[in-house]
Amino acid sequence: MTPSARIAAAIEVLDRILDGQPAEQSLLRWSRASRFAGSGDRAAVRDLVFDALRRRNSLAAQGGALTGRGLMIGALRAEGRDPAAIFTGQGYAPAPLLDSEMVSEGGDAVDLPDWVLPYWQRALDERAEAVAEAMRQRAPVWLRVNPLRASPADAIAALARDGIEVRTDTRLPTALMVLGNERKLAQSRAYREGLVELQDLSPQLACAALPVTPGLRVLDYCAGGGGKALAVAGMADGAEVTAHDADPARMADLPARAGRAGARITICDTPAGTFDLVITDVPCSGSGTWRRTPDAKWRSTREMLETVLKAQKSILENASDLVASGGSLAYMTCSLLEEENADQVDAFLADAPFTELARHRWSPLDASDGFFLSLMQRDA
Ligand SMILES: C[S@@+](CC[C@H](N)C(=O)[O-])C[C@H]1O[C@@H](n2cnc3c(N)ncnc32)[C@H](O)[C@@H]1O
Numbered sequence: 001m002t003p004s005a006r007i008a009a010a011i012e013v014l015d016r017i018l019d020g021q022p023a024e025q026s027l028l029r030w031s032r033a034s035r036f037a038g039s040g041d042r043a044a045v046r047d048l049v050f051d052a053l054r055r056r057n058s059l060a061a062q063g064g065a066l067t068g069r070g071l072m073i074g075a076l077r078a079e080g081r082d083p084a085a086i087f088t089g090q091g092y093a094p095a096p097l098l099d100s101e102m103v104s105e106g107g108d109a110v111d112l113p114d115w116v117l118p119y120w121q122r123a124l125d126e127r128a129e130a131v132a133e134a135m136r137q138r139a140p141v142w143l144r145v146n147p148l149r150a151s152p153a154d155a156i157a158a159l160a161r162d163g164i165e166v167r168t169d170t171r172l173p174t175a176l177m178v179l180g181n182e183r184k185l186a187q188s189r190a191y192r193e194g195l196v197e198l199q200d201l202s203p204q205l206a207c208a209a210l211p212v213t214p215g216l217r218v219l220d221y222c223a224g225g226g227g228k229a230l231a232v233a234g235m236a237d238g239a240e241v242t243a244h245d246a247d248p249a250r251m252a253d254l255p256a257r258a259g260r261a262g263a264r265i266t267i268c269d270t271p272a273g274t275f276d277l278v279i280t281d282v283p284c285s286g287s288g289t290w291r292r293t294p295d296a297k298w299r300s301t302r303e304m305l306e307t308v309l310k311a312q313k314s315i316l317e318n319a320s321d322l323v324a325s326g327g328s329l330a331y332m333t334c335s336l337l338e339e340e341n342a343d344q345v346d347a348f349l350a351d352a353p354f355t356e357l358a359r360h361r362w363s364p365l366d367a368s369d370g371f372f373l374s375l376m377q378r379d380a
Contacts, residue, residue, distance in 0.1 A: 288370020
């Protein structure tokens with residue numbers, strides 16, 4: 001008998017014992033009905049059964065049920081073996097594990113999906129647990145003061161008049177953290193008249209790290225709702241900002257947002273020619289923003305990660321063709337995972353005529369959302 005078949009036999013015997021039959025009688029009944037079992041098999045099944053009975057309750061706890069299957073699943077786990085390798089349903093092996101018989105590989109303890117744990121650990125190392133803990137908390141609301149409409153002092157005063165208290169951040173005068181009355185924001189004068197925009201601190205820090213000067217030709221290649229395009233348009237009067245997205249419907253609100261902000265942004269379906277700065281705020285796992293979108297955290301899968309990795313690679317390659325000689329390419333994600341961040345950039349730089357000027361990573365431990373920026377320059 002194979003090891004799996006012996007375990008299947010032990011399950012059958014244990015189920016009878018749990019139904020009230022004495023152990024010896026139950027083993028005898030099984031061996032009489034199993035003429036194919038040699039003396040070695042009979043001894044092995046007997047050991048499995050008695051070992052399981054000695055540790056019945058702890059194994060049942062590890063196996064998830066006080067049944068023959070539960071005890072054998074628990075026994076394998078107690079030995080540090082993966083029950084799925086034995087419970088295959090092949091030949092005489094027990095039927096494959098049910099979802100209810102699976103246990104978390106550790107993700108439950110930190111409220112992360114199991115699939116992400118190795119990626120999370122690799123990216124964050126000794127900060128892995130602290131960042132996972134941060135992802136269990138409610139995210140703060142950050143505002144970006146729009147310099148085209150107001151100074152930070154004016155924006156703070158306008159917000160205060162509507163009962164919204166904020167605090168400033170030493171790293172960026174235009175970043176304000178809302179301390180209370182967030183629900184009043186949408187109706188506040190400061191928001192309705194474009195003095196402030198909703199934008200997390202980390203992407204604000206990323207945009208502030210971009211080399212934006214008056215007259216610069218900027219392309220936001222993955223513009224979506226336009227958060228980065230609007231931030232850049234506010235950084236230097238006269239920067240010529242063009243917004244593009246593979247799904248133009250995602251930019252539907254951008255003209256109204258730009259109007260409110262007093263920003264000039266050109267929307268373009270097929271960007272051509274070259275730009276001084278191309279921003280690729282690529283689709284990603286969103287793992288850096290999971291405290292804002294906890295539903296996305298639980299929906300995420302390894303397959304989804306594989307899909308976005310492919311998209312990121314092709315976006316980076318295609319967008320880089322639009323960077324002028326000596327111009328800049330900014331690669332951004334709201335992910336914490338190295339596969340989407342450093343690995344993508346390193347793979348790109350291995351072949352492309354670009355040099356990396358700066359690389360930044362932000363997490364809730366040092367800023368707000370998890371965010372990544374690589375700023376590269378096309379070789380002249
Ligand atoms: C992270 S979101 C951008 C968020 C946006 N920059 C903002 O600040 O609001 C990524 C965007 O990339 C777009 N996208 C996906 N594939 C693309 C591609 N191949 N080329 C250009 N944009 C793409 C998506 O439609 C999505 O709007």
